[in-house]
Amino acid sequence: MLTYLARRSLLVIVTITGVMTILFGLQKLAGDPTIFLLPPEATETERLNLLRQLGLDRPLIIQYISFLTNAATGNIGLSWKYNQPALPIVLEAFPATILLATSALAFSILTAVPLGILAALRRDTWVDTFASGIAVIGQAMPVYWSGLLFILLFSTTLRWLPSMGSEGWLALILPAITLGLNTMARIMRITRSSMLDVLGQDYVRTVRAKGIPEYTILFKHGLRNAAVPIVALIGLQLGGLLGGAVLIETVFSWPGVGRLAVNAVYSRDFPLVQSVALMVTITFSLVNMFVDVLCAMLNPQIRLN
Amino acid sequence: MSKKGLVGFGILFLVIVAAITAPWISPFDPNAQDIINSLAAPLAEGSEGGIHLLGTDRLGQDVMSRIIYGTRVSLTVAFGAVGVSALIGIPLGLAAGFMNRSIESLVLVATDIVLSIPFILLALVLMSVLGASLTNLIIAFAVVRWAQFARVTYSLSLELREKEYVLSCKAAGISLPRTLAVHVLPNMVGPLMVVATLELAYAILMESGLSFLGLGAPPETPSWGGMLQEGRNELDTAWWLTAAPGIAIMATAIGYNFVGDWIRDRLDPRLQGVLR
Numbered sequence: 001m002l003t004y005l006a007r008r009s010l011l012v013i014v015t016i017t018g019v020m021t022i023l024f025g026l027q028k029l030a031g032d033p034t035i036f037l038l039p040p041e042a043t044e045t046e047r048l049n050l051l052r053q054l055g056l057d058r059p060l061i062i063q064y065i066s067f068l069t070n071a072a073t074g075n076i077g078l079s080w081k082y083n084q085p086a087l088p089i090v091l092e093a094f095p096a097t098i099l100l101a102t103s104a105l106a107f108s109i110l111t112a113v114p115l116g117i118l119a120a121l122r123r124d125t126w127v128d129t130f131a132s133g134i135a136v137i138g139q140a141m142p143v144y145w146s147g148l149l150f151i152l153l154f155s156t157t158l159r160w161l162p163s164m165g166s167e168g169w170l171a172l173i174l175p176a177i178t179l180g181l182n183t184m185a186r187i188m189r190i191t192r193s194s195m196l197d198v199l200g201q202d203y204v205r206t207v208r209a210k211g212i213p214e215y216t217i218l219f220k221h222g223l224r225n226a227a228v229p230i231v232a233l234i235g236l237q238l239g240g241l242l243g244g245a246v247l248i249e250t251v252f253s254w255p256g257v258g259r260l261a262v263n264a265v266y267s268r269d270f271p272l273v274q275s276v277a278l279m280v281t282i283t284f285s286l287v288n289m290f291v292d293v294l295c296a297m298l299n300p301q302i303r304l305n
Numbered sequence: 306m307s308k309k310g311l312v313g314f315g316i317l318f319l320v321i322v323a324a325i326t327a328p329w330i331s332p333f334d335p336n337a338q339d340i341i342n343s344l345a346a347p348l349a350e351g352s353e354g355g356i357h358l359l360g361t362d363r364l365g366q367d368v369m370s371r372i373i374y375g376t377r378v379s380l381t382v383a384f385g386a387v388g389v390s391a392l393i394g395i396p397l398g399l400a401a402g403f404m405n406r407s408i409e410s411l412v413l414v415a416t417d418i419v420l421s422i423p424f425i426l427l428a429l430v431l432m433s434v435l436g437a438s439l440t441n442l443i444i445a446f447a448v449v450r451w452a453q454f455a456r457v458t459y460s461l462s463l464e465l466r467e468k469e470y471v472l473s474c475k476a477a478g479i480s481l482p483r484t485l486a487v488h489v490l491p492n493m494v495g496p497l498m499v500v501a502t503l504e505l506a507y508a509i510l511m512e513s514g515l516s517f518l519g520l521g522a523p524p525e526t527p528s529w530g531g532m533l534q535e536g537r538n539e540l541d542t543a544w545w546l547t548a549a550p551g552i553a554i555m556a557t558a559i560g561y562n563f564v565g566d567w568i569r570d571r572l573d574p575r576l577q578g579v580l581r
Contacts, residue, residue: 011417018418022427030434140558142510144517145533145551148540156541243423247514251537261426262518265433273430281421288421 001296008292012285017068019281023274024067028060036268037080071278077271081264086271090257090279097249097256098283101241103172104180109234112184116191117223120199131188138185143244147178147251163252175252179244183237190233194226201225228299235291239284307570313563320557324376331370332358335527339365344543360545362535368549371527375550378528379557381439383508386446387501393447394454395497399485401455402462412459416452424449425514432520442521446508457500461493495572502565506558513554529554 027033033054034047051057054077055066070076079086119131154174155163162171198204199222207221242258249258257276264272306314323330332355339361342349347360347368359368401412428445435441465471474484509529515521516530517537524531529550536546 011414014414015418015421018414019422022418022422026430026434136559136562137555140506140510140555140562142513142517142530142533142551142554142558144514145547145554148533148537148547149551152540152544152547239421239423243425246423246425246429247517250518262429265429265520268433273426277422277426277430280423280426284421284423 004296008289012289015285016282020068020071023277024064027270076275079269079272081267081269086275089272090275093255093257093260094279096254097245097258100175100179100245100254100256103176104241107176108180108184108187112187113191116188117195119192120195135185135189138181143178143182144247144251146181147248150174150178175248175254179241179248183241186237187233191230194229195222198222198226228295231291232295235288238287242280242284307567309563310567313560313567316556316560317564320376323373324380327373327377331373333367333370335370335374336366344539347545359549362546368545371532372549372553374527375529378522378526379509382442382512383505385443386508387504389443389447390450390504391454391501394451395458398455398458399462401459402466403481403485412455416456419449419452428515429520432515437520437523439522442512446511450504453504454500461496465489465492499565499569502561506561509554509557
């Protein structure tokens with residue numbers, strides 16, 4: 001288990017370094033930032049001064065190394081737009097995104113797992129059809145579109161829920177459900193097929209023949225064995241949720257890192273974009289590591305591979 | 306063919322026919338502005354005759370015609386993006402599966418890195434750097450999604466490289482490229498087609514998402530995502546501007562998903578685990 005953990009942690013570090021390298025490359029690809037940062041009438045001296053100030057007059061390899069070493073100490077540099085350290089700006093907006101993503105995840109797990117189990121138990125009945133209908137639509141709807149439809153229905157027409165901002169719990173409901181729809185569809189599909197798979201196994205037939213109560217079979221023998229693929233999928237979904245937040249936060253004006261990133265991209269504020277990408281990648285990598293370890297604990301076979 | 310398969314192929318057939326015949330079947334020129342008829346409701350009559358089946362937008366452009374022309378962007382981007390991703394990802398996945406250990410771990414780590422950045426964020430940055438165009442949409446997609454093809458190709462390779470017929474190729478001294486092209490790849494076509502259909506659905510959702518953020522198709526090209534973005538400002542007054550392109554995107558995505566499900570069920574139901 002310890003070697004597994006060590007190997008998995010190393011992978012996280014390599015991944016994050018790789019992501020930083022991509023982000024550095026993108027910044028270089030974007031070309032000379034002084035074109036966006038200075039007014040058009042700026043003189044050549046002003047331009048060179050700014051380049052030196054940003055440390056962009058040094059050789060590429062030096063820039064790259066100092067970018068990496070600074071990032072390792074949590075220093076991504078100053079946001080070009082706000083002219084203050086970029087990472088704290090991101091950290092300030094991060095809880096809002098985490099709140100949104102975890103609420104969305106909670107919503108999707110709490111609806112998808114029961115519905116998936118029910119669909120597996122009542123296979124080929126209307127429940128199953130209903131569940132797969134939701135799964136098909138949930139996976140095919142563009143997330144921001146379902147957001148717009150919800151706003152149209154619940155905010156504009158019925159006036160039940162606010163359509164923007166983050167004041168109070170009511171404001172969380174629409175964005176969280178919108179963001180969770182796609183994940184819910186995926187979790188439901190995997191829960192259904194995983195449960196069907198497990199319930200068809202010989203050992204389930206055996207415990208049933210022993211006269212064990214049906215709910216014990218379902219939860220102790222069924223769900224527990226069906227859990228590994230479900231847990232693995234939930235971990236992978238977090239990346240999708242954090243990405244979806246970019247769109248959802250824009251639709252609902254939610255003050256998280258997604259909206260921050262979109263605005264930073266518009267104003268070509270690279271340090272800010274890099275900080276958001278870094279934070280999101282670290283979160284995603286750590287959660288995935290946690291999920292992998294959890295799966296290894298649930299199923300000893302994984303550890304040996 | 307199953308009901309699902311029929312529906313899926315039916316939708317895709319309609320989309321492809323609409324894209325090819327757009328100039329003939331569109332009731333209006335998609336870019337013709339009719340300011341007097343700005344934000345006309347569905348079934349309204351045009352000022353120079355004709356019926357706006359799905360209404361008009363702020364500039365008085367016919368929504369139906371723009372939806373029909375939008376199929377072109379949707380198909381070009383989806384097939385272009387997925388095609389390029391497959392062309393990069395499949396060879397890399399094969400290399401990881403059949404060449405030495407260092408190439409294997411190099412490719413696997415690269416896929417891990419690329420897939421751990423939220424795709425939309427990376428695509429957003431790329432689009433802002435490269436500029437909004439259909440070619441750049443394809444590039445932005447392929448830069449990340451090759452990894453999905455590489456990953457699946459690799460996991461299929463793990464299984465195939467132990468097969469007797471592959472081992473006997475090696476024993477018979479047949480070169481690796483030939484073995485891969487003649488004996489390995491044909492046995493991967495089915496599962497890879499399933500991945501491709503799922504990626505097609507993903508590509509059109511992403512295209513519309515990026516267009517929605519103003520960093521997808523160029524503004525003068527009628528695209529579904531772009532239409533949604535314009536419609537957002539008129540959400541309270543002109544619901545059809547939001548409803549029509551959204552339904553088009555969703556229906557097309559369902560079409561790709563159904564075709565993928567159909568191929569998968571035809572191949573082998575046990576593949577469900579690998580091809581999520």
